[in-house]
C-alpha cells in the first residue's frame with residue numbers, strides 16, 4: 001500500500017511504539033522464567049550439585065573414618081557446603097563465563113532491562129537451587145543417617161544456608177570477574193573447590209596438626225561449616241558461631257566487591 | 269517534532285588509547301533506511317554500540333526520538349530494536365522461549381499462539397522447539413531480526429544483517445527490511461555490500477578511521493565524487509558506488 005498524499009511528518013507506525021520503559025516486574029518475570037528454564041535444563045550442573053553432596057553425605061556416615069572429622073551436624077554441614085560450592089562454581093560462574101563468551105549478555109544489555117536485573121535474576125535462581133539442594137540433603141540426612149533436626153534448628157539451618165549462599169555466590173561472581181575465558185574458568189573452578197570446600201573438611205579435626213586446623217576452620221568452606229553446624233544444633237551456638245557469621249559476611253563483601261569491580265559483560 | 273528518529277552529534281568512542289569513533293555526526297529521518305558503509309575496523313559497530321548503550325562514549329550526544337540515551341537509558345532502549353553483528357542466546361532455551369523472553373523484556377507479553385504466529389511468519393514455525401544453535405545461519409538471522417522488532421520499535425539498528433546469506437535469503441531480508449520501513453519505522457544498517465546499499469538504502473554514509481567521509485543518497489554519492497581523481501583512478505568504466513567507496517577509503521587491506 002503506497003501512501004499517496006500523506007505528509008511524512010504524520011506518518012505513524014502501524015503499531016503504536018512503546019513510549020515507556022517496561023516496568024521492573026515485567027522485566028523480572030521474563031528474566032526469572034528464562035533463567036529457571038535454563039537451570040532446569042542444565043543437566044550437568046543439576047546432577048553435580050545434587051548428586052555430589054548426597055554421595056559425600058553417604059561417604060561421611062558409611063565408615064568409621066567419617067567420625068574422625070567431626071560430629072554428625074558438622075558432617076552434614078560439609079555435604080551442604082559441597083553442594084553450595086558446586087552450584088556457585090558450576091551453576092553460576094561457569095554459565096556466566098560461557099554466556100559472556102557467546103555474547104548472550106550483550107544481547108540482553110541492549111534491551112531496556114537494567115544490567116543489575118540480569119545478574120540479580122540469575123543469582124535468585126541459584127539461591128533457589130541452593131535451597132532445594134539443602135532441603136533434599138537435610139531430608140536425606142534425617143531419613144538415612146538419623147540426623148534429625150528440631151523445627152527451630154531446621155529454620156535456623158535454612159536461614160544459614162541462604163546466608164552462606166551469599167558467600168559462595170560472591171566467590172562465583174569473583175571467579176567470573178577475574179577469569180575471562182570459560183575454558184580457564186573450568187580449570188580454575190576445580191581448584192576453587194579446595195578453599196570453598198575441601199580445606200574446610202578438617203575444621204574440627206587435628207589430623208593435619210593445629211595450624212592446619214585453624215586455617216581450615218576459617219577458610220570460606222570451614223567458616224560456613226561452623227556456622228551451619230551451629231544452626232543445626234542451636235544449643236551448641238557459641239561465640240565461635242557468631243564469629244563465623246561475621247567472617248562469612250566479610251568474605252561475601254570482599255568477594256562481591258572483587259566480582260563487581262572486575263566484571264566485564266563482553267568477551268572482548 | 270524534528271522528524272528525526274536519531275540524532276548523533278560529535279560522537280567519540282575509545283578503547284583505551286585506541287580511538288574507534290572520532291567525531292561522528294548523523295541524523296536519521298523518520299521512515300528512512302540509512303546505510304553505514306566502511307572497511308573492516310572503520311568504527312561502524314562501535315558507533316552502533318554507543319547508540320545501543322553497550323559502551324560509553326568519551327564525548328558527544330545521542331538522541332533517539334528526542335530522548336537522550338545517557339539520561340534515559342531504559343526509555344531509549346525501549347525505542348530501539350537491535351540486531352548485533354554476532355549474537356547468541358542461552359543455549360538451553362528453545363527459540364519460542366527466546367522470543368517470549370525478549371518480548372517480556374520489552375513489556376510486550378505474547379501468548380503461546382502469538383509467538384507461534386510470529387515464528388510461522390518467518391517460516392520458523394516448525395523450528396519453534398529447536399535451539400538457536402540448531403538453526404542455519406539464515407534462520408538465525410531471521411530470528412534475530414524478529415526479536416529486534418518484537419516490540420515494534422521506531423528505530424531499528426542492524427549490524428551486517430545480510431552477511432553470510434545466500435542470494436535468496438538476502439533478497440527476502442531486503443523485503444523484510446523494506447516492510448519494516450513501510451510501517452513508519454526507521455532503520456540504520458551497516459553493510460559491506462554496495463548492491464545492498466544501492467537497493468535498500470535511502471541514504472548512505474561512508475566512514476573510515478572513525479570519521480564519516482561523506483553522506484548522500486547512493487546516486488548522489490556517485491554524482492558528488494565521480495570526478496574525484498582518487499575515484500577516477502580506481503574506476504573501470506562508468507563510476508560505480510564501489511569506485512567511490514574504494515576511491516575514498518583507499519585500496520589497502522584492513523585488519
Ligand SMILES: Nc1ncnc2c1ncn2[C@@H]1O[C@H](COP(=O)(O)OP(=O)(O)OP(=O)(O)O)[C@@H](O)[C@H]1O
Pocket residue numbers: 268283286287288306307308309310311312313314315353523
Ligand atoms: N573491545 C574492543 N577493544 C579494543 N579495540 C576494539 C574493540 N572493539 C573494536 N575495537 C577496534 O576499534 C576499531 C573499530 O572497530 P569496529 O568493530 O567498530 O569496526 P567495524 O567498522 O564494525 O568493522 P567490521 O566491518 O569489521 O565489523 C577497530 O580498529 C577495532 O580493532
Ligand SMILES: [Mg+2]
Pocket residue numbers: 312313314353427
Ligand atoms: Mg562491525
